[in-house]
Amino acid sequence: MTDQPSEMAGPRSRRRLLRSALLAAGGITAAAVPTVVAMRSADAAATVDMELVLVAAMVDPPKSGTGTTLTAGPHVKVVEQALDAKNFLAAGSVDGHYGSTTVSAYSAYQKSLGYTGLDANGIPGPTSLAKLGTDTGLFTVTRQISVGSSSDSYGGKRVNTRTKNMLAAADGKLSWSLTLTQGSYTTGNPDSAGTHDGGGVVDIAVNNMSTTQRWQTVKALRDVGFAAWLRTPEQGFSYHIHANAVGDTDMAGVAQNQVHDYFFGKNGLSGHAADNTPAAYKGTFTWWEKYKRG
Structure with missing residues (x-):
């Protein structure tokens, strides 16, 4: 794809604008303005193991409850935090369980990038996952999986x-x-x-x-x-x-x-x-x- 729809303005940007406005109001120091939600800087971004996230994305949705799979929970949780930051997933669903709610949220994110069909099935692909991490500054991707040519x-x-x-x-x-x-x-x-x-x-x-x-x-x-x-x-x-x-x-x-x-x-x-x-x-x-x- 050469053209993609513009990204939705996430809460991170709004918090930055609010913080800047408060600082500009006079008499307010940076130390006095709390950060509403702690977001990682690019230098401190987490690493997300794509292999584990994909396994969880296939194993978790039919489960009863919200248990995590293998050691995937922390990796899934960072992806969910990024979906929350982009307004695709409610904060209450950020739990490390890649259930049907997370599948729907990731599918909506894929569709916002212009993907359709299998490319918007709610299962992270290498391109969309890397973009989500870069755009939010929350993570980089390790152990990427690519299926290669579908033909x-x-x-x-x-x-x-x-x-x-x-x-x-x-x-x-x-x-x-x-x-x-x-x-x-x-x-x-x-x-x-x-x-x-x-x-x-x-x-x-x-x-x-x-x-x-x-x-x-x-x-x-x-x-x-x-x-x-x-x-x-x-x-x-x-x-x-x-x-x-x-x-x-x-x-x-x-x-x-x-x-x-x-x-x-x-x-x-x-x-x-x-x-x-x-x-x-x-x-x-x-x-x-x-x-x-x-």
């Missing part, structure tokens, strides 16, 4: 570059090849319930695999950062593996909710039953960038 492919199916790299890494762990039956950014498939509408979600064929190979494939996908499950006829599906790339900024909301289920050991389906994966193949919750660091 890449793997085995002839459309995926983004990050998903492509993840699939290649999982493929490299196996002595057989992954074959995708459905890629990402596809719409109109009622069996998928909208999970493939955005990025980071794929279905994988398993008909030519033994039972053990199917579970080994699930494990390989989980090892590199997918929330992956073997779908079965007992669940109402033909056999296949469904996989969501944890932390994908283009992911559709219904697919993000599946990441929440995966985090809590559930199957990602509407009934939220327990994950049917045998213990030996469950792996641990991770994401692509964390996997690459080892």
Whole structure:
């Protein structure tokens, strides 16, 4: 985008104007004028771990209550403080929990920048998050996540570059090849319930695999950062593996909710039953960038 709408005037600017007016009124010293809300200077800006914020943005919204995820709470809270400073989030919702209120606030912020569709899904992208930190002076961003091109492919199916790299890494762990039956950014498939509408979600064929190979494939996908499950006829599906790339900024909301289920050991389906994966193949919750660091 070359042109973007002007930023909304935040409370920080209004406080500065009020402070200047009071100082100009005569007989009032700077020390006598309180700062209404302590805002960090650029030199003292916090660092926000984008990886942790994205995980929280996918895990937190379906939760009951306002608990935080992993060690993401302090990072989410700084982002929420910035949204508050830009008048997109009420101060009472600044709590370190990236719930539905924060998703809506961040989506409104994205729309104020001119973004639409998946680019305004309430999940921070690297550009909007860095801009929010710079414009408020509250934070800089570390461990950025970028999905790359949304028009890449793997085995002839459309995926983004990050998903492509993840699939290649999982493929490299196996002595057989992954074959995708459905890629990402596809719409109109009622069996998928909208999970493939955005990025980071794929279905994988398993008909030519033994039972053990199917579970080994699930494990390989989980090892590199997918929330992956073997779908079965007992669940109402033909056999296949469904996989969501944890932390994908283009992911559709219904697919993000599946990441929440995966985090809590559930199957990602509407009934939220327990994950049917045998213990030996469950792996641990991770994401692509964390996997690459080892």
